[in-house]
Amino acid sequence: PCLKPLLIILIIHQDVRTPKMAAFYTYKIILILIKFQQAWTKTKPIEKNIFIVFSVLFCAGRPHAPERYIRYPDTLGWSDAQKFCRERHTDLASVRSEDEKLKVQRAGDGWIGLFRDTWRWSDQSDTPFRHWAANEPGPLESRKCVYVQPTDHGWATSYCDIKRPFICREGTST
Template sequence: DVIPLISSSSQLTCVHLSLAAINDQKQYYLIEQNRTWEDAQSYCRANHTDLAMIENEEENRNVTTVRREHKTWIGLYREPWMWSDGTNSSFRNWMRRAPDNQYEQEHCAVEHPDHRWDDQDCSLQGHFICQGGKKNLNSLRNISNCSCVV
């Protein structure tokens, strides 16, 4: 199941409570399939752009627009910590005492339902967030049965 999570600002108002869309922002998709971090990355690259890369506070707010019950893979991995596409950013949203690299096996990042990040063993399976790149949404558009109006 693919659930679009989206972006910020007041460009579009979405009737569905957990979805929104915005002009010229990254579009995020919650994928409710269990996969390892590497398999999630492959899925996102084949079907979207990449695993979610949350590079600043605004993008972090955009990703938090959908409530979810499980932690989800995001595109951060290490050493040193960098995004799935090989870029780096100084923005981090770690939970308290993270990252801790427990048993020296936690090299990938997950986002918890409270939207804080933690490191986790990359071979574990979980849901994940893909990003679809920049979208230009200047007109009325339906996203997964969600009527959005300008």
């Protein structure tokens, strides 16, 4: 009886794409395991608990999907772009390394998740990595949002209500 729920967990886990979906599927997995556990009247309680712990560890130990960056050419203000990305993906793009910077550059220009509140990422990740364009960040306090420039792919500050393309991140939550 252990193989069926284990296979279900594997199939569901490989399908997970966003943290919201992962939470939903985790909830469904728990319900499935409870139903199986209730059906195992002949199995000793200790064996049931070991299986459930094993199943949870099995799911938690699987590698996460690699992050992808998706550029939307439709123009939105920073807050609307963030809302769009959070509803359909994970968040606006956060860049934590040179490798991620190159992936975002390949996606194109547009809003990313950095904003001025001591320059932090919209997904609350904490990283010192920055790729400012020349003369950036700008001196104006009201320019609080960041976008990737179309010319040199450097980062520049902008008024948050200006409509621009934007880059969403899809992958693991930080």
